[in-house]
Amino acid sequence: MEKKTFEALIRGFGELLDAVEALCSKQNDKRLSKWYDNQDVCTILKICPRTLQTLRDNGTLPFTKEGRKIWYKPSDVEALLKNNLRI
Numbered sequence: 001m002e003k004k005t006f007e008a009l010i011r012g013f014g015e016l017l018d019a020v021e022a023l024c025s026k027q028n029d030k031r032l033s034k035w036y037d038n039q040d041v042c043t044i045l046k047i048c049p050r051t052l053q054t055l056r057d058n059g060t061l062p063f064t065k066e067g068r069k070i071w072y073k074p075s076d077v078e079a080l081l082k083n084n085l086r087i
Helices: 003-026 038-045 049-057 074-082
Strands: 064-066 069-071
Touching: 038 049, 038 074
Parallel strands: none
Antiparallel strands: 064 069
16 A cells, blocks of 8 residues: 555544544433433332333333443433432
C-alpha cells in the first residue's frame, strides 16, 4: 500500500471516529447505564416485581428491552410518581 493511500485511510478513520463520538455525545441521555432496571424501579415505587409486570403489560410504564434485561427511563418513573397513580 502506498504511503499516500495509507494516510488517506487513517484520516478517514479519524473522521469516522469524530462522527461517532459526536453522535454518542448527542445521545448521552439515552444511554442504558443511566436508566433503571427492575430492581431499581421496584425500590423507587415500593412495589413488588409482579406489580411492575402489570404496569408494563397495561402500558402504564414504558420500558426498553435489551436482550433479557428490561430498562426504564428515569423520567418515565418520575412521571409515574408525580401523577400519584394508584398502583
